[in-house]
Amino acid sequence: MPRGGHGHSDRGGMAIETHSIGFVPEGERYGHPRRLFTIWFSMNLSIVCLTVGMLGVFAGLSLGWAALALVIGNAIGTLFMAAHSAQGPHLGIPQMIQSRAQFGVLGAALPLLAVVVTYTLYDAANAVVVQDALTTAFGVGPKVALAGFAVATVIVAFVGYDLIHRIGVVMAVASGLLFAAVAAVLLTPNCVPPMPGPQGSFVFAAFVATITQGTAWCLTFGPYVADYSRYLPSSLSTARTFWATALGTFLGATLTMVLGAWIAARFVPIAHSPGLGIPLLFGTGGWIVRLLIIAGMLQNNVMTLYSAYMASAGVLSGFHRHETIGAVTKLILMIALITIATAIAVATAGDFERVFGDMLNVMVYLLVPWSAINLADYYWVRRGRYDVGAMFDLNGQYGRFNVTTLAIYALAILIELPFLKVGFWEGPMARWIGADIGWLPGLVVPALLYSLIEQRKLAA
Structure with missing residues (x-):
């Protein structure tokens, strides 16, 4: 097995992570599956997730139908996402490095680049969403606020795995209390007079679209979920890893999104600007709420940057035959990625959704076929039996390029097109159905x- 350097030497201590994309030796494995529950539960307790839950109501669904669609969508997305998580303890390497077994050591650069672009754009989106809270909380200009947010993101991501998990534990409690308090305030009679929007009903296209939104939200975690389970002992059963991840993700996403749907149905002014409206619910205590919102967005930003770095390091290491990435290179990569994300956020201030919303959706659909291929290989074709050392060897059993897999990947993207519905493209099937379900053939085919x-x- 290849070694990646010295990782965390002890469960009780916290050091800067140095393994990067390398294999984590058994003697350096530690942790408990409850860490997976807290990190994914807290990751979903965010303003962005809350906003996703509002979309079905805005599209014309009643609260009940919107909630049902969100439950279905989150259940589907969580199933695939948690299945990826179970790979981490067994293989001890980052999620996207394992893709070399399917695409080839160099061929895996294609989905890896899609991950880098997607998560860099998500970091830009996070910056746009949190900008108002930052400027209000700290009394600084937008550019200064975003620069400070970027610096904090790099510091935490550079320290790495253990600090990210510890923040997840804290935020699971803090964000959980925040959203519970929001619900309690809104339920208090006469505290916040309801201001409902138009009466919703069952709209088939909106129902399907809401299922897609919930599914896509959870599927988006797939390319990096095993990054946060790879230090766990290999003796940990697949079932324990799966359920710890699945319960954290499903409960966090569903509770937050259903709360968002309820706010959209009953408290329209708050729904139109939750980042500003929610702190106002708490009067003089609103500054604490803003800080918690910022902390939650920082956690999201850190995890996407950390995994964008992992993916970019995976591309570089494939071509240069490296199993490790030095601290200086790691820092440079992280600074470069967050600088690009921040520059995008600044350049598109006030117009990010129009410019990059469709691009983010398209990038998700580039990742869906990867997820299907990766899971099919792990659970049905090779059944978890891999030579991790060969994933770092250009002349090993997985080869440089797996042309067949790359062709299947390209074909899957083409098959998705008729079912896609984005600003610049509406496929015939999406037009007939009235909603985007490109993820479904993108997974199955x-x-x-x-x-x-x-x-x-393999049988030949």
């Missing part, structure tokens, strides 16, 4: 094709 073809190749 490549998984079936890859399983059939690869099983025959």
Whole structure:
């Protein structure tokens, strides 16, 4: 097995992570699956997740139908996302490095680059969302606020895995209390007079679209979920890893999104600007709420930057045959990625959704076929049996490029197109259905094709 350097030497201590993309030796494994619950539960207790829950109501659904669609969508997305998480303890490497077994050591650069671009754009989106809270809380200009947010993100991400998990524990409690307090205040009679919007009903297109939104939200975590489980002992069962991740994700996302749907249905002024409206619910205590919102967004930003760095390091290491990334290179990569994200946020101030909203959606659909291929390989084709050392060897058993997998990946993207509905494209099937369900064929078709073809190749 390749070694990646010295990681965390003790459960009780916290040091700067140095393993980067390398294999984590068994003697340096530590932790408990409850860490997976807290990090994914807290990750979903955010203003962004709350806003996603509002979209179905805004599209014309009643609260009940919106809540049902969100439950279905989150359950589907969580199923696939948690299945990726279970790979971490077994293999001891980052999620996207494992893709070399399917795409080839160099061929994996294609989905890796999609991950880098997607998560850099998500960091830009996070900056746009949190900007008003930062300027209000600290009394500084937008550029200074975003620069400070970027610096804090790099510091935490550079320290790495253990600090990220510890923040997850704290934020699971803090954000949980915050959203519970929001619900309690809104339920208090006469405290906040309800201001409902138009009466919603069942709208098939909106119902399907809301399922897609919930599914896509959870699927987005797939390319980096195993990054946060890879230090756990390999003796940990797949079931324990799966359920700790699944329960944290499903409960966090569903509770937050349903709260968002309720706010959209009953408290329209708050729904139109939750980042500003929620702190106002708490009067003089609003500054504490703003800080908690900022802390939650910082956690989101750190995790996306950390995994964008992992993916970019994976691209570089494939071409340079490195199993480790030095501290200086790590810092440079993180600074470069967060600088690009911050520059995008500044350049598109007030117009980010129009300029980059569709691009983010498209990038998600580039990741869905990867998820299908990766899971099909792990659970059905190779059944978890891999040579981790060969994933770092250009001349190893996985080769430089797996042309068959790359062709399946490209075909899956083409198959998704008729079902996609974004600002600049509406496929015929999406037009007929009235909603975007490109993720469904994007999961099913490549998984079936890859399983059939690869099983025959391995049996030959």
